[in-house]
Amino acid sequence: MAPIPNARVLFNSIPESYPVPGETTVYDTTQTLDLETVPLNGGFLVKTLVLSVDPYFRGRMAPAEKKSYIRSFQIGAPLDGFGIGVVLRSENSAVDSGKYIYGPSFFHQEYTVFPDLGALQIIEKHPGLPWTVYLGAAGMPGGTAFVGWKEHADAKQGEVAFVTAGAGGVGALVIQLAKESGLKVIASAGSEEKVEFMKSIGADVAFNYKTTDTRAVLEKEGPIDIFWDNVGGDTLDAAIEFAAFNGRFIECGSISGYNTGHSAIKNWNLINPKCLHIHGILVFTLFPKYAEEFYATIPAKLASGEFKYTEDVTKGLEKVGDVILAVQKGTNKAKAVVVVAEE
Amino acid sequence: MAPIPNARVLFNSIPESYPVPGETTVYDTTQTLDLETVPLNGGFLVKTLVLSVDPYFRGRMAPAEKKSYIRSFQIGAPLDGFGIGVVLRSENSAVDSGKYIYGPSFFHQEYTVFPDLGALQIIEKHPGLPWTVYLGAAGMPGGTAFVGWKEHADAKQGEVAFVTAGAGGVGALVIQLAKESGLKVIASAGSEEKVEFMKSIGADVAFNYKTTDTRAVLEKEGPIDIFWDNVGGDTLDAAIEFAAFNGRFIECGSISGYNTGHSAIKNWNLINPKCLHIHGILVFTLFPKYAEEFYATIPAKLASGEFKYTEDVTKGLEKVGDVILAVQKGTNKAKAVVVVAEE
Numbered sequence: 001m002a003p004i005p006n007a008r009v010l011f012n013s014i015p016e017s018y019p020v021p022g023e024t025t026v027y028d029t030t031q032t033l034d035l036e037t038v039p040l041n042g043g044f045l046v047k048t049l050v051l052s053v054d055p056y057f058r059g060r061m062a063p064a065e066k067k068s069y070i071r072s073f074q075i076g077a078p079l080d081g082f083g084i085g086v087v088l089r090s091e092n093s094a095v096d097s098g099k100y101i102y103g104p105s106f107f108h109q110e111y112t113v114f115p116d117l118g119a120l121q122i123i124e125k126h127p128g129l130p131w132t133v134y135l136g137a138a139g140m141p142g143g144t145a146f147v148g149w150k151e152h153a154d155a156k157q158g159e160v161a162f163v164t165a166g167a168g169g170v171g172a173l174v175i176q177l178a179k180e181s182g183l184k185v186i187a188s189a190g191s192e193e194k195v196e197f198m199k200s201i202g203a204d205v206a207f208n209y210k211t212t213d214t215r216a217v218l219e220k221e222g223p224i225d226i227f228w229d230n231v232g233g234d235t236l237d238a239a240i241e242f243a244a245f246n247g248r249f250i251e252c253g254s255i256s257g258y259n260t261g262h263s264a265i266k267n268w269n270l271i272n273p274k275c276l277h278i279h280g281i282l283v284f285t286l287f288p289k290y291a292e293e294f295y296a297t298i299p300a301k302l303a304s305g306e307f308k309y310t311e312d313v314t315k316g317l318e319k320v321g322d323v324i325l326a327v328q329k330g331t332n333k334a335k336a337v338v339v340v341a342e343e
Numbered sequence: 344m345a346p347i348p349n350a351r352v353l354f355n356s357i358p359e360s361y362p363v364p365g366e367t368t369v370y371d372t373t374q375t376l377d378l379e380t381v382p383l384n385g386g387f388l389v390k391t392l393v394l395s396v397d398p399y400f401r402g403r404m405a406p407a408e409k410k411s412y413i414r415s416f417q418i419g420a421p422l423d424g425f426g427i428g429v430v431l432r433s434e435n436s437a438v439d440s441g442k443y444i445y446g447p448s449f450f451h452q453e454y455t456v457f458p459d460l461g462a463l464q465i466i467e468k469h470p471g472l473p474w475t476v477y478l479g480a481a482g483m484p485g486g487t488a489f490v491g492w493k494e495h496a497d498a499k500q501g502e503v504a505f506v507t508a509g510a511g512g513v514g515a516l517v518i519q520l521a522k523e524s525g526l527k528v529i530a531s532a533g534s535e536e537k538v539e540f541m542k543s544i545g546a547d548v549a550f551n552y553k554t555t556d557t558r559a560v561l562e563k564e565g566p567i568d569i570f571w572d573n574v575g576g577d578t579l580d581a582a583i584e585f586a587a588f589n590g591r592f593i594e595c596g597s598i599s600g601y602n603t604g605h606s607a608i609k610n611w612n613l614i615n616p617k618c619l620h621i622h623g624i625l626v627f628t629l630f631p632k633y634a635e636e637f638y639a640t641i642p643a644k645l646a647s648g649e650f651k652y653t654e655d656v657t658k659g660l661e662k663v664g665d666v667i668l669a670v671q672k673g674t675n676k677a678k679a680v681v682v683v684a685e686e
Contacts, residue, residue, distance in 0.1 A: 059616075059669070070616075119582060232611065232612060236611070248566045251614045251615045252615065253615060254611070254612045254615060257612055262609070262611070262612040264607030264608060264609045264611075265608045265611040266607045268575065268597070268602055268603070268605070268607075268608040268611070269575060270623075271594045271606040271621060271623040272594040272595065272596060272597060272623040272624070272625070273402075273413075273623065273625065274623055275622075275623040275624060275625055275628060276621070276622075277620070277621070277622050277623070278614060278619070278620070278621035278622075279618075279619075279620050279621075280613075280614040280615040280616065280617055280618040280619045280620070281615070281618060282615070282616065282618055285618060343496045
């Protein structure tokens with residue numbers, strides 16, 4: 001068999017503000033490989049099926065020397081992120097051909113030879129779910145919602161939760177976990193379509209923050225016992241203002257500032273008199289504690305329809321740059337995934 | 344016995360910035376009472392001995408309609424705060440003459456008829472301590488340090504704590520609790536005298552924030568596992584910047600902004616990736632949980648010298664206004680108390 005192209009999405013330059021498709025990242029088809037003869041050196045060859053595009057990508061588009069919890073993308077190298085692929089050939093006795101591989105550092109390229117499993121794992125799919133869901137509600141975003149909620153929400157029936165970016169991969173599961181705990185849920189997102197989805201999964205009060213004043217909603221529907229923060233900025237200041245005594249804040253992200261700079265927070269001084277409890281979370285530090293419970297419950301609930309999910313699926317590796325920008329701008333319709341290849 | 348003056352300190356006007364003695368508060372000697380004949384109506388007459396002046400007073404100089412965890416001082420009425428007095432006469436069988444009364448709402452006046460105990464309690468003094476200490480290290484400020492530390496510090500030997508206002512009533516006990524837990528302690532305050540005191544009670548690194556750059560100290564001596572925040576503002580931003588992963592912040596006060604407005608906090612977005620845990624505390628909600636342990640241990644340690652304390656004692660009720668201003672400016676030398684009368 002002759003060598004074939006191994007298309008890749010390369011990190012090309014550090015963006016100043018929003019990433020620019022074709023400039024920040026470039027689609028490259030110059031690399032080739034022969035699937036039958038590429039040396040494995042004890043490793044295994046994987047065909048990439050689906051890739052996840054997430055808000056945290058923006059933080060990885062920083063200079064490599066910047067201190068962070070996660071390493072930066074490397075100029076000239078492929079992007080990487082959560083992904084799933086199928087094993088085509090293997091010289092590793094623990095990884096048979098035909099098995100499916102899931103992990104946090106899948107290169108954004110069609111084929112990859114992995115030297116060993118490392119942080120990867122062999123994954124089995126619930127027959128009622130597509131692979132894409134294992135990058136969303138049954139994957140890292142769903143896992144983030146699950147571990148943050150379990151670890152820090154301290155939810156009590158009848159309390160009020162406010163969830164931002166409630167139609168996203170994380171937020172949608174948070175809404176449903178909050179409803180399962182018997183809470184009243186206020187949820188915000190940036191389009192009417194997202195508002196309708198949030199209502200469909202149980203949000204008691206769902207609103208479009210671009211057309212509805214957040215403070216007016218919180219004043220009427222609050223105070224807030226639990227705030228799930230995916231956005232930061234002025235929405236966060238509003239949440240502090242309308243937080244209940246002993247409120248819990250789960251700090252999951254601050255996408256309002258990722259591309260244009262973080263605004264300063266004016267209401268910190270209310271944390272003391274309101275006895276607020278603010279927790280920053282990262283999924284990879286908490287997930288081991290809850291992984292077994294997560295996989296034992298969430299995929300089955302998603303497959304049965306007890307928990308709902310939605311996805312914004314884009315076909316074609318060449319679209320990754322556009323999807324990254326959509327996620328940063330919030331113009332994606334739901335959790336963004338890219339299908340690189342069918343099986 | 345003829346009526347005698349009952350001198351009082353009245354709240355006179357809401358300050359715009361720092362309180363102004365004689366204007367914000369006025370010393371008034373127009374009221375009189377007859378100690379032998381004043382009607383008790385089932386209550387008891389108390390002679391005020393010592394009064395506490397604390398940073399939180401500034402928050403009470405707000406318009407009465409402002410929502411807060413604590414009610415505002417009332418224009419034309421005496422100030423009130425933590426105090427101790429001796430019972431002169433009583434018609435309450437639970438409160439004998441000669442007993443000592445401690446509570447959070449002692450009027451700033453020489454004599455008071457209390458209708459019942461309410462939030463007051465009968466208090467006994469360790470023979471090795473003066474009453475003033477029961478308004479400081481063995482009182483509300485010490486109790487604040489104790490409950491905040493016990494509830495939220497999660498201290499592990501070898502960790503690093505940073506304590507601001509470390510020579511104050513709260514901070515000084517926090518330093519000593521941190522040293523007792525086996526931590527390295529960085530402590531800041533606003534004068535050389537306070538720096539020397541912080542060193543004398545065990546701070547490993549003590550500095551004057553007015554003459555030494557906080558960030559330079561934290562960069563060299565951090566990162567910080569535990570931050571005890573009494574001041575807020577730019578020092579808080581510096582603490583976030585130099586916080587360790589999984590750091591705990593105990594938000595006890597933000598005096599940097601009480602008189603001149605709170606500055607916005609720039610580094611909130613680091614809470615998420617650093618997985619920081621921020622806890623606002625109020626002593627009155629946590630104290631019941633720890634009161635028995637506090638009174639069983641802290642006064643004895645203070646009396647034996649195992650824990651050290653310092654006080655800035657002012658004699659004379661007429662000085663209250665000056666002491667309030669000194670506490671807000673930080674020109675007091677240590678925990679401020681006013682001695683109204685000897686026994």
